[in-house]
Amino acid sequence: xxxxxxxxxxxxxxxxxxxxxxxxxxxxxxxxxxxxxxxxxxxxxxxxxxxxxxxxxxxxxxxxxxxxxxxxxxxxxxxxxxxxxxxxxxxxxxxxxxxxxxxxxxxxxxxxxxxxxxxxxxxxxxxxxxxxxxxxxxxxxxxxxxxxxxxxxxxxxxxxxxxxxxxxxxxxxxxxxxxxxxxxxxxx
Amino acid sequence: xxxxxxxxxxxxxxxxxxxxxxxxxxxxxxxxxxxxxxxxxxxxxxxxxxxxxxxxxxxxxxxxxxxxxxxxxxxxxxxxxxxxxxxxxxxxxxxxxxxxxxxxxxxxxxxxxxxxxxxxxxxxxxxxxxxxxxxxxxxxxxxxxxxxxxxxxxxxxxxxxxxxxxxxxxxxxxxxxxxxxxxxxxxxxxxxxxxxxxxxxxxxxxxxxxxxxxxxxxxxxxxxxxxxxxxxxxxxxxxxxx
Numbered sequence: 001x002x003x004x005x006x007x008x009x010x011x012x013x014x015x016x017x018x019x020x021x022x023x024x025x026x027x028x029x030x031x032x033x034x035x036x037x038x039x040x041x042x043x044x045x046x047x048x049x050x051x052x053x054x055x056x057x058x059x060x061x062x063x064x065x066x067x068x069x070x071x072x073x074x075x076x077x078x079x080x081x082x083x084x085x086x087x088x089x090x091x092x093x094x095x096x097x098x099x100x101x102x103x104x105x106x107x108x109x110x111x112x113x114x115x116x117x118x119x120x121x122x123x124x125x126x127x128x129x130x131x132x133x134x135x136x137x138x139x140x141x142x143x144x145x146x147x148x149x150x151x152x153x154x155x156x157x158x159x160x161x162x163x164x165x166x167x168x169x170x171x172x173x174x175x176x177x178x179x180x181x182x183x184x185x186x187x188x
Numbered sequence: 189x190x191x192x193x194x195x196x197x198x199x200x201x202x203x204x205x206x207x208x209x210x211x212x213x214x215x216x217x218x219x220x221x222x223x224x225x226x227x228x229x230x231x232x233x234x235x236x237x238x239x240x241x242x243x244x245x246x247x248x249x250x251x252x253x254x255x256x257x258x259x260x261x262x263x264x265x266x267x268x269x270x271x272x273x274x275x276x277x278x279x280x281x282x283x284x285x286x287x288x289x290x291x292x293x294x295x296x297x298x299x300x301x302x303x304x305x306x307x308x309x310x311x312x313x314x315x316x317x318x319x320x321x322x323x324x325x326x327x328x329x330x331x332x333x334x335x336x337x338x339x340x341x342x343x344x345x346x347x348x349x350x351x352x353x354x355x356x357x358x359x360x361x362x363x364x365x366x367x368x369x370x371x372x373x374x375x376x377x378x379x380x381x382x383x384x385x386x387x388x389x390x391x392x393x394x395x396x397x398x399x400x401x402x403x404x405x406x407x408x409x410x411x412x413x414x415x416x417x418x419x420x421x422x423x424x425x426x427x428x429x430x
Contacts, residue, residue: 038254049251124246128248162407174240177240
């Protein structure tokens, strides 16, 4: 999935209007950016109801803090950073237990014996569950890279660490993902 | 694991995406042929990368679409109500400048400003050795490590202050930032550092050929097509000679 930000000149015009309190400008910004932020939050939180609360917090803080936005990055990158902080804080409070992949999908033998009506659905489930079970920092870098299609530089601005650290973190995440999916390789 | 292995492993994903130069790809392949550990890691990483790409196509599970703007606005109003915070009727609750917090912050800033001005008024001190204090005409009062451009590759400290000659000044259209290429010796293109100014409107920009002193954070840009040391962001520039 590749997500596009508003063209820069259009974004500047709308942000300046929103900074003056123009509600129509808020609406335009929300319409433009709610989808990529919603996808990110769902991928990190894993529950649509809780994701809705987090989305509300993200845009409330984004709109209230818009007066301090200085165009040093794109607005979407800036909102991603707020979403990253809100998701991290939310999960710290929630303290999610880790459920093994086998408990969700069954053991490899059980999958072999069970009738899987739609192998593509089983593949999707295996992939999604494997990613959702990664630790937060690993999951986030996978989502930002492969779902949001961001560069190392954009990710480093969102995560607040150098591009080299982003690269190392992505490597560890991919190696961990490979380990978790190895028993289900035939399925994938 | 050797430092070289660690550095090369960071290039594995860009390599898989054909995002490195042919020369770099050749060096990486030579290393993989000769380093068993990196070869095994690369095999795992390639499988993980393929899984990541599949996940990118599939996406996370999303139970419902996001709320529309009116629903969001109503939800925010209800949350403020529940928390006992005032929701001003007839005024935009999303307005960035009129929140009680913003007003309190402005009052606190107005009271603190004279105190900050007194505290920041101190003399310039340059000590021998590799630590230096910033002069009172710079924007922030903290210690900067004095660094020659040729020593950036072995530097581990930040923030830094360095001197050099402006070889090139250009505006990066993609990042909307101003870049200054600073060289150690006027007549030579290398060694150099790239100085990145995030807010060009707030700083005097030196001309090409100027001798300047630059203050900022030391970084390394390892992106494909770059691979250079930076002062990023630049906090201040002193023009020593035009």
